[in-house]
Ligand SMILES: Nc1ncnc2c1ncn2[C@@H]1O[C@H](COP(=O)(O)OP(=O)(O)OP(=O)(O)O)[C@@H](O)[C@H]1O
């Protein structure tokens with residue numbers, strides 16, 4: 001397996017607060033990697049550094065053998081990194097299909113294309129984009145909802161639409177920040193199947209943040225644990241479940257064992 005992502009000694013300091021403290025990690029191609037840890041551990045901040053929302057205070061980030069630390073967010077999307085947000089960020093008054101189309105790389109070139117190609121070719125090009133986005137909606141289970149405004153979709157479906165939008169950028173690496181938050185157990189099973197499809201059938205890599213231990217333990221090849229900005233554990237699910245430092249970080253053994261069944 002080759003390496004897709006590497007963080008070298010990455011830190012993020014906000015004023016006097018060290019939100020992420022000197023983290024180094026590597027992600028192999030074709031693994032589902034999860035980032036867990038208590039509230040405020042620095043998980044989302046770490047995602048924000050990977051995606052270019054924040055520039056790390058120290059350290060660098062290597063994606064597919066290229067140092068991307070100084071690239072802006074949209075440049076990283078173009079390199080193949082996309083994400084979903086802990087707090088859903090859809091265009092609420094656009095339809096499900098439109099939410100995907102605005103993320104599609106070729107859709108953003110349309111103004112130029114209009115000048116260069118003229119009407120008929122533009123129409124064909126747009127139709128191709130529509131079809132690609134409809135395929136993605138099918139994958140995330142929202143094909144029948146393509147004309148529905150995002151704001152009218154139930155919460156769980158909005159999370160799926162966010163994943164669809166992340167896929168519409170044709171990424172190599174998809175970062176999911178608590179994709180199962182607010183989903184019921186049936187929706188979480190569907191989400192597990194979707195993440196497997198994305199990795200196994202579409203050849204994408206998934207790095208995810210989740211609080212639901214059953215979900216995380218079931219889907220992850222490997223798990224990283226953050227606590228107070230520090231990486232305190234890195235291992236396969238079984239190792240993480242029995243790691244005393246991880247158990248302590250979660251305030252007692254109960255929290256991990258209770259949700260395992
Ligand atoms: N822009 C910011 N300015 C100042 N402090 C911040 C900023 N973003 C995050 N923090 C702080 O950094 C710490 C880590 O926050 P972060 O959101 O990364 O945690 P998290 O692990 O994602 O938590 P949760 O599980 O609750 O989502 C927290 O103390 C938070 O208040």
Ligand SMILES: [Mg+2]
Pocket residue numbers: 043044045086
């Ligand atoms: Mg978070």
